[in-house]
Amino acid sequence: xxxxxxxxxxxxxxxxxxxxxxxxxxxxxxxxxxxxxxxxxxxxxxxxxxxxxxxxxxxxxxxxxxxxxxxxxxxx
Amino acid sequence: xxxxxxxxxxxxxxxxxxxxxxxxxxxxxxxxxxxxxxxxxxxxxxxxxxxxxxxxxxxxxxxxxxxxxxxxxxxxxxxxxxxxxxxxxxxxxxxxxxxxxxxxxxxxxxxxxxxxxxxxxxxxxxxxxxxxxxxxxxxxxxxxxxxxxxxxxxxxxxxxxxxxxxxxxxxxxxxxxxxxxxxxxxxxxxxxxxxxxxxxxxxxxxxx
Numbered sequence: 001x002x003x004x005x006x007x008x009x010x011x012x013x014x015x016x017x018x019x020x021x022x023x024x025x026x027x028x029x030x031x032x033x034x035x036x037x038x039x040x041x042x043x044x045x046x047x048x049x050x051x052x053x054x055x056x057x058x059x060x061x062x063x064x065x066x067x068x069x070x071x072x073x074x075x076x
Numbered sequence: 077x078x079x080x081x082x083x084x085x086x087x088x089x090x091x092x093x094x095x096x097x098x099x100x101x102x103x104x105x106x107x108x109x110x111x112x113x114x115x116x117x118x119x120x121x122x123x124x125x126x127x128x129x130x131x132x133x134x135x136x137x138x139x140x141x142x143x144x145x146x147x148x149x150x151x152x153x154x155x156x157x158x159x160x161x162x163x164x165x166x167x168x169x170x171x172x173x174x175x176x177x178x179x180x181x182x183x184x185x186x187x188x189x190x191x192x193x194x195x196x197x198x199x200x201x202x203x204x205x206x207x208x209x210x211x212x213x214x215x216x217x218x219x220x221x222x223x224x225x226x227x228x229x230x231x232x233x234x235x236x237x238x239x240x241x242x243x244x245x246x247x248x249x250x251x252x253x254x255x256x257x258x259x260x261x262x263x264x265x266x267x268x269x270x271x272x273x274x275x276x277x278x279x280x281x282x283x284x
Contacts (some may be wrong), residue, residue: 010177019124034224043178043221 002051003071004035007043015065016040018072023055027074036072051075080283082276085115090122090158092149093166097229100168104227112264112279113231114272117158119144119242124154130282131155131247155246156218163271169283171226177207180222183230188278189232190219195274198261205260212257233257234275237265 006016016038023036029049036047049055057074058059060066085093091116100111105198108124121132121144125260126182131154132139136146144157158164171181193216200209200216209217235257243255258266 008176011181013179027152043182043223044136045178046222047226048225 001056002053002075004050004075005048005065006038006068006070006072007047008068009040013040013068016045017065018060018062019044020062021058021073023060025034027055029053029055033053035044038066043063047072049075060063079109080112080280081109082112082114084234084272085113087116087118087160089143090117090120093117093164094147094149097166097168101224101227101229103224104168104170108194110283111166112276114275115164115166116160116162116268117164119159120157121146121246122158122223123147123158124156127155132245133247134245138208142242144242144245144246156220156233157242157246158233159229159238159242161235161239161268162261163232163234163268164276165232165234165275165279167228167231167279167283169228171223171228174283176226178221178223182219184218184282185232186222188275188282189219190235191278191282192234192271193258193274194269195278196262196266198258210253211256211261213254215253216256216258216261217228234271236268236271 013044019037022034022035029035031049031052033049034046034076035049053075054060055073064071066072125267139146143149165276190200198211200211202209207219208215216235220230222230237259238257241256
């Protein structure tokens with residue numbers, strides 16, 4: 001299992017909200033594919049799949065906040 | 077950041093401009109120099125993925141009847157209005173060269189916006205936690221940014237001579253704010269070419 005991590009977005013940014021998932025759980029994704037989009041208060045940031053496989057778990061749903069360095073979902 | 081290529085796309089449909097932006101983002105990701113796009117859009121409301129339907133104050137048909145198109149965009153954020161007289165700026169910048177910091181990038185955009193307005197004798201401020209740039213309590217510049225592989229897209233909407241009555245169709249960015257324009261504040265229309273010249277200068281100053 002490979003975790004999808006919310007990366008460092010800038011100094012003082014500790015969390016971001018999931019704006020949308022571009023894949024559903026159970027769906028196959030390619031490494032580098034755009035998998036979700038997060039927003040901080042003023043910008044949206046596209047996150048890519050860190051590995052190829054099946055999107056097994058979505059840990060943070062649309063509209064919920066994730067922490068920088070935290071897991072947004074898992075790919076198997 | 078190396079050379080910055082400035083392109084003026086003139087009056088261009090929002091959806092066409094969005095497609096062209098995506099192509100440019102790919103080429104900047106692939107190593108092309110940073111681009112600064114200047115344009116205006118025919119009247120259009122753009123809705124983000126998280127747009128609250130309550131941000132639209134009228135039925136879709138009524139809005140379209142007023143000659144305002146509606147586009148749903150694959151982005152975060154809320155509803156935004158573009159119309160002729162609003163100068164739209166799309167910086168397609170590689171932030172890999174600039175410390176990969178969204179906060180620093182947003183601050184620089186706000187500084188560019190505030191300095192631009194200063195050039196025209198308008199004292200504006202950015203408000204912590206709120207998107208955009210304000211004069212008093214009225215919003216004059218909207219900011220919405222997207223980032224892909226640390227390359228930026230979307231950008232600024234500067235109300236130069238925008239028909240402000242169009243904003244009555246929406247709650248801008250989901251906020252209950254009033255919009256203003258450079259024209260309204262100065263009491264006369266501002267030549268768009270002067271604003272374009274100054275905004276390019278301010279970008280070159282802040283992003284070098």
